Amino acid sequence: MYSGADPEFVESFDLEEKILKSLGIRVFSFQEDLWAANSPDVYVNYQLWRLNPGGAVVNTSTFTICYRTRSVALTSGTVHVSYAESESITNGFTLIWEGQSIEMFYTQVFQTQLRQNIPQITRIWQHFCHVFSEGRYQQYIDGKKVLSGVLDVTRTYLLFNGSLIIGQEQDTFGGGFVSTEIFRGQMAQFNIWDKEMQEEQIRDIASCQLDYQGNILSTDIHDGELVNVTTWDADLISLCSALEHELLINRTNDVLDHCIYSLWVGVTDEAEEGVWRDLETNQVTPTFFLSQRNNKEDRNCASMLNPTGAWFPILCSSNIGRCFSCAVRRNYKYFILRGLCFLHPDDRRFEILDDGNPTPLFHGLYEYNIQFTAPGTWTLFNIQKNEILAQLFVVSSEVYPLGLHSWVLEKAICEYHTGQTVQLGLSVCSDDQFMCNNGECISILSRCDGHDDCVDQSDEDYCSTVFIPPFYRHHKLPKNETKGKPLIIDVHIDILRFLGIEDTNNAFSVEFYVNLYWQDQRLRYKNLHHRVSKIQEDTMEKLWRPKVEFPNVLNGKPELLRETLTVIKRGEPLQPDINTAKMDTVYRGESGTLRQQSHYAGKFSCVFSMFYYPLDTQQCSLLLRLSAISQTFATLGTITVTFHGESIVGAYVVGSARATVDEKLASQTNTSAVKVDMVLARQPLSIVMLMFVPSAMLLAISYSTLHVKLALTQVRVIVSLTTLLVLYTLFSQTSSSLPNTSYVKMIDVWFFVCICILFIIILFHIYIEKLDYWQQQKPNTKVNHQTTVEKMTTMKRSEEFAKNTTSAGNINTTPIQDIQERRSGKTNNSSNVLFIPVKEAYYTRSESIEATGPVENSSIEGRGPVENPTIEGRGSIERGPVKIPSNKARGPVEIPSSEARGPVENTINKAAAAATSSSTTNHQQEPPPLLRAERVTRVVRGIILPVCLLLYFIIFFTVLMVGSVYQSRDYDDM
Numbered sequence: 001m002y003s004g005a006d007p008e009f010v011e012s013f014d015l016e017e018k019i020l021k022s023l024g025i026r027v028f029s030f031q032e033d034l035w036a037a038n039s040p041d042v043y044v045n046y047q048l049w050r051l052n053p054g055g056a057v058v059n060t061s062t063f064t065i066c067y068r069t070r071s072v073a074l075t076s077g078t079v080h081v082s083y084a085e086s087e088s089i090t091n092g093f094t095l096i097w098e099g100q101s102i103e104m105f106y107t108q109v110f111q112t113q114l115r116q117n118i119p120q121i122t123r124i125w126q127h128f129c130h131v132f133s134e135g136r137y138q139q140y141i142d143g144k145k146v147l148s149g150v151l152d153v154t155r156t157y158l159l160f161n162g163s164l165i166i167g168q169e170q171d172t173f174g175g176g177f178v179s180t181e182i183f184r185g186q187m188a189q190f191n192i193w194d195k196e197m198q199e200e201q202i203r204d205i206a207s208c209q210l211d212y213q214g215n216i217l218s219t220d221i222h223d224g225e226l227v228n229v230t231t232w233d234a235d236l237i238s239l240c241s242a243l244e245h246e247l248l249i250n251r252t253n254d255v256l257d258h259c260i261y262s263l264w265v266g267v268t269d270e271a272e273e274g275v276w277r278d279l280e281t282n283q284v285t286p287t288f289f290l291s292q293r294n295n296k297e298d299r300n301c302a303s304m305l306n307p308t309g310a311w312f313p314i315l316c317s318s319n320i321g322r323c324f325s326c327a328v329r330r331n332y333k334y335f336i337l338r339g340l341c342f343l344h345p346d347d348r349r350f351e352i353l354d355d356g357n358p359t360p361l362f363h364g365l366y367e368y369n370i371q372f373t374a375p376g377t378w379t380l381f382n383i384q385k386n387e388i389l390a391q392l393f394v395v396s397s398e399v400y401p402l403g404l405h406s407w408v409l410e411k412a413i414c415e416y417h418t419g420q421t422v423q424l425g426l427s428v429c430s431d432d433q434f435m436c437n438n439g440e441c442i443s444i445l446s447r448c449d450g451h452d453d454c455v456d457q458s459d460e461d462y463c464s465t466v467f468i469p470p471f472y473r474h475h476k477l478p479k480n481e482t483k484g485k486p487l488i489i490d491v492h493i494d495i496l497r498f499l500g501i502e503d504t505n506n507a508f509s510v511e512f513y514v515n516l517y518w519q520d521q522r523l524r525y526k527n528l529h530h531r532v533s534k535i536q537e538d539t540m541e542k543l544w545r546p547k548v549e550f551p552n553v554l555n556g557k558p559e560l561l562r563e564t565l566t567v568i569k570r571g572e573p574l575q576p577d578i579n580t581a582k583m584d585t586v587y588r589g590e591s592g593t594l595r596q597q598s599h600y601a602g603k604f605s606c607v608f609s610m611f612y613y614p615l616d617t618q619q620c621s622l623l624l625r626l627s628a629i630s631q632t633f634a635t636l637g638t639i640t641v642t643f644h645g646e647s648i649v650g651a652y653v654v655g656s657a658r659a660t661v662d663e664k665l666a667s668q669t670n671t672s673a674v675k676v677d678m679v680l681a682r683q684p685l686s687i688v689m690l691m692f693v694p695s696a697m698l699l700a701i702s703y704s705t706l707h708v709k710l711a712l713t714q715v716r717v718i719v720s721l722t723t724l725l726v727l728y729t730l731f732s733q734t735s736s737s738l739p740n741t742s743y744v745k746m747i748d749v750w751f752f753v754c755i756c757i758l759f760i761i762i763l764f765h766i767y768i769e770k771l772d773y774w775q776q777q778k779p780n781t782k783v784n785h786q787t788t789v790e791k792m793t794t795m796k797r798s799e800e801f802a803k804n805t806t807s808a809g810n811i812n813t814t815p816i817q818d819i820q821e822r823r824s825g826k827t828n829n830s831s832n833v834l835f836i837p838v839k840e841a842y843y844t845r846s847e848s849i850e851a852t853g854p855v856e857n858s859s860i861e862g863r864g865p866v867e868n869p870t871i872e873g874r875g876s877i878e879r880g881p882v883k884i885p886s887n888k889a890r891g892p893v894e895i896p897s898s899e900a901r902g903p904v905e906n907t908i909n910k911a912a913a914a915a916t917s918s919s920t921t922n923h924q925q926e927p928p929p930l931l932r933a934e935r936v937t938r939v940v941r942g943i944i945l946p947v948c949l950l951l952y953f954i955i956f957f958t959v960l961m962v963g964s965v966y967q968s969r970d971y972d973d974m
Contacts, residue, residue: 025211025239026220029230030167031184032072034353034363037384038184040177043168045225046217049161058216061157064197065093066129066205066214068239071122071185074346074365078120079169079181080128081190085162087173092158094169095130096181099346102139104130107153111137116147122185122351122365125239127206132156133196143206145199160216166190167229188239192216208240209286263304265311270300287311335362337370338435339407339424339581340389341414348578350426359397362426370426372397380407387411390422401426403439404458404581414579425581434459434583444585445529462582465533465567466543467524474544477633478520481590488637489546489626490517491674493659497645499601501652501680504739506608507554508620508680511601516546517568517637521589528569528587532595535565545596546634547627550604551665551673558602567592610738612963613747614687618652618680625665625673636661636672643678651686655679691734691747695754698723698730699949702758705765706941710934716765724758727751746960753952761945768937 031042049057069080078097085092091105101117103110114137129140135156139147163174167183170176189205191214197205204210213221267276267285278285287302299313334349342348347366355361355371362370367384378392378401390407404425412418429441436442436454446453448463480487492515499509520543527533535543545565550558571591576583606620626634641659648654655678662675702723705716731751738745 024220025188025234025236026231027186027188027234028166028219028226029186029232031182031228032186034073034355034361034369035383037386038075038179038182038367039228040168040179040182042182042228043177044166044219044229045174045227046164046166046222047174047225048164048217051217051222052161058160058194059157060160060194061135062133062194062196063158063160063216064129064131064193064195064214065191066127066197066202067190067219068125068127068188069183069185070125070187071120071183073184073363074120074122075180075182075184076344076366077169077181078183079167080183080187082165082169083158083162084165084170084173085159089162090170090173090176092162096169099344104137106132106137106151107155107158109151109153111152113152114139114147114149118146120346120365127189129197129202129206131196131202140199140202140206143203160192160194164217164224166219166224188219188234190214190217190219192218207286208236211236265302265304267302268300268316270316273297276302333428333430334365335402335426335428336430337364337368337424337426338579338583339422341579345578359400362401370401389413390424392424403427404435404437423581425583429583431576431583435581444527444583447529447584448527449529463527464539465525465527465535466539467526467586468539468542469522469524472522472542474542477544477629478518478522481519481521486632487518487634489634489672490637491515491639491659492517493622493641493674493676495641495643495645495657495676495678498649498654501650503608503610504737506606506739507603508606509601509603510622511599512622514548514598514600514624516548516596516598517593518546519590519593520544523589523592525567525569525587525589525592526584528567528573528585528592531569533567533569535567540565543594545594546629548598548624549627550600550602550622550624552605552621552623554603554605558600558604561599561601563596563598566595566597568595608739610741610745610747611743612960613738613745614682614684614691615960615963616682617655618682620678620680622676622678623662623665623673624676625662625669625671627671629672630670631666631672634672636674639674641676648683649680651683652680653683655681691730692750694730695727695751698727699754699757702761703941703945703949705761706937706945710768710937713765713769717762720758720762720765724755724762727754727758731755746956746963750956753956757945757949764937764940771936 028044031039052058065081067080071078076098080095080097081093082091082095083093084090085107089108091108094105096103096105097120100119101115103115105111116139118141127140127142129138131138131140132151135151135153137147137149137151138145163170165174166187168177169181171178189211191212193214194216201210201212205212211220266279267287268279269276271277276285276287277283299315301314301316302311303314304311334351336348337350338348344366347364347368349365350362350368350370351365353361353363357372359372364370364383367382368389369381369383371379371381373379376394376396378394379388380390380392381387382389388410390409390411392401392405392407394401404423406421407424409416409418409420409422416422425435425439427435427439427441429435432444433441434444434447436456437458438454438456440454440456442453442459447459448465450460453459477487494513494515496511496513499511501508523543525533543565569587569591570593571587573585573587573591577586604620604622606618608616608618610616626636639659639661641657643654643657645654657676657678659674659676662673665673665675702720705719708716708719734747734751738747
């Protein structure tokens with residue numbers, strides 16, 4: 001005994017044993033020989049009228065049919081039961097399992113709406129119940145309702161006085177059997193009740209808790225005709241056991257010895273005393289306690305005795321080590337044989353069995369077996385035809401036929417002939433998995449994904465995405481789904497970046513992708529596990545692909561940097577080919593869209609409209625068309641464009657991009673054409689800083705010369721000429737950076753007006769300078785040809801001389817004498833004298849001075865007679881009355897003495913006043929030329945020129961900005 005046994009269990013072990021056991025369950029065996037062909041003469045026949053000795057006929061529309069089955073092999077139509085009411089109603093009730101669906105006939109009508117897809121499972125007991133109640137139908141499998149609905153019949157009742165066949169389908173009353181509609185396996189507990197069994201009753205019967213015989217028919221009570229069917233009796237509990245056979249490798253014995261007295265059971269009655277519930281589902285569960293005497297309140301857990309399966313309560317807090325039980329769920333995966341031409345998916349299924357040989361038997365559920373028949377040989381048999389189909393030669397018996405192998409055909413099958421080598425695969429991989437060459441199973445999404453997921457790396461072999469049929473011609477265009485319609489090609493252009501924008505050359509450089517989309521229904525695609533799958537380059541050359549041309553490209557054609565061809569998955573794959581050994585996922589041509597992506601870089605022509613420069617907005621176009629494809633056979637569908645680059649390119653800001661069909665180009669070439677319009681808006685700030693601001697500054701400088709003193713004519717003229725030269729140089733540089741146009745641009749207008757303004761200012765300066773000259777040339781006016789500067793200098797020095805004379809109180813020399821001394825170089829720096837050149841001397845303007853002879857110059861007070869040196873070219877001047885030779889027609893001028901002139905300080909002022917009075921004798925109303933020029937200058941610089949400049953600026957910039965706005969809006973609306 002196990003040393004760690006619970007004392008409470010030892011005490012309960014001696015109690016009376018009570019085991020749930022039921023004898024007399026009759027089990028029918030139908031064609032269980034795995035090497036025997038299907039026989040139509042294997043069935044159980046019940047003639048129901050013989051079961052009623054009194055002759056009463058059961059006529060009811062409410063009844064229940066239940067039974068258990070354990071299949072060992074399958075057929076194309078596995079029939080559980082067939083009831084014929086009469087010769088005319090041979091399908092009163094027929095249940096056929098075809099493939100993975102259960103189909104039913106009721107009163108000769110096939111119940112399509114009650115078709116249920118349920119996989120068939122072999123070598124395990126399953127319980128079925130069919131409940132009919134006044135036209136309603138319910139189906140239970142293993143105690144669970146799986147289907148319910150309404151019968152599609154006009155008659156709901158059945159007369160149970162006909163022929164009931166178990167394990168065969170009767171095409172005639174009690175006969176008409178075929179070998180493809182049979183049952184192979186075991187069947188038990190076939191019962192028919194004339195009432196509706198409740199769900200709880202059905203669940204108890206299915207779980208072997210209740211053995212309830214039918215009142216119309218019970219195979220455990222009634223005897224029928226057995227045709228090649230054997231029977232035996234079994235325990236009810238054995239029909240509900242989890243496993244009915246031993247494992248191929250039994251490794252549980254070493255564990256059984258340690259767990260014989262300490263196996264936990266996953267139930268408890270802690271919530272409610274005496275009510276045992278499953279720990280996981282909290283559902284009440286049946287119990288198998290030996291006795292209730294030890295079922296105390298503190299014992300809320302249970303343990304099981306392995307030899308008998310009896311339970312006994314124990315403490316949940318017990319610290320004695322125990323094993324735990326587990327339910328081993330049957331793995332319903334079968335081995336699948338791929339590579340032949342099976343008609344039904346279930347024909348490929350194999351199960352591995354122990355037939356007593358050193359190597360296992362791969363038993364096909366339908367008609368094939370694989371067995372190790374000779375050293376180094378695996379043989380594929382067709383049981384129904386009793387013939388050998390193929391053989392696999394291996395190096396030893398340890399090499400199993402699992403995975404992908406080359407089999408040699410012994411019989412012609414499918415499109416293969418005898419002796420041909422065929423690739424067959426045997427594995428447990430489902431249709432949503434990929435079988436590696438060694439039989440390993442991986443996800444189908446791992447097939448051809450660029451990673452080695454198989455140990456033998458076979459998942460990356462033969463990864464061509466496209467299957468090209470033999471009739472494919474790559475020079476022929478694909479056809480549209482709609483007959484008579486041209487092929488539709490969608491276009492999407494991705495503009496990656498602008499490489500440059502050249503105003504002077506009317507060109508722009510751009511890098512971009514051209515994506516063309518179309519469908520080719522002639523193709524088949526494989527393994528499109530991702531949204532986009534790449535097509536290999538060697539396959540690209542075998543496919544039809546559209547070619548494009550660029551009409552406005554410079555230098556012939558753009559540079560093709562890279563070109564790829566991919567498939568975009570659009571639809572679902574086809575149903576898996578049950579016979580392909582490579583297990584590729586296949587798509588129709590319309591389930592995938594081909595995308596050709598071409599990477600280009602090139603320079604394209606563009607006509608720049610520079611009228612509103614620098615506030616201009618340009619629209620450049622990229623033109624492309626399908627090469628050598630008439631619009632009759634191919635046309636453009638959806639056209640889109642996307643810009644991915646930087647929005648600021650040099651002096652431009654890239655705006656919107658739009659792609660449209662170029663109808664003009666298409667009509668000229670009879671091919672589909674696309675025009676991609678891109679809006680380029682210039683950034684004006686740098687141009688304003690480099691052109692408008694400097695030119696405005698030059699205007700301001702030239703305008704400021706109007707504020708320079710009128711006497712500085714040379715300064716005013718030189719500055720104006722310099723600004724004009726600089727402005728013209730700036731204009732020349734600006735023009736060289738712009739493309740040559742036949743029209744006048746706004747920037748040309750700006751510089752032209754600025755140059756004109758500077759030119760007018762220069763002319764105005766010259767006009768001011770000549771205004772005095774024109775006054776002197778008037779009749780009766782004698783004017784010493786002094787310039788304005790000389791006159792102003794003379795007046796200023798006269799005023800200084802008067803001030804100095806007044807402050808000194810005496811005069812050392814006369815003005816004339818001072819002039820002579822300065823010309824001869826003899827100057828008295830200490831004397832307060834005024835230097836007056838000869839040509840700067842004051843003369844009266846109004847009339848000529850008559851020759852008066854010598855001028856008597858009275859002596860100046862405080863001085864003696866002044867010796868006046870001779871003036872060169874004019875004779876001598878003596879002290880006293882000064883005699884000045886006549887100046888041309890004037891003769892000597894007599895200068896009165898100082899006494900006659902009054903005070904000394906007023907001498908110069910009086911002389912000036914006399915001169916002024918004398919000069920205006922005949923022209924009292926005419927202003928001096930100097931005052932007139934000043935007045936004109938003030939009007940020009942203060943009113944006329946500022947107003948003109950302001951109006952020009954307003955008009956120019958208004959036209960420039962409004963025009964640029966409308967130009968940009970026009971491009972946006974296009």
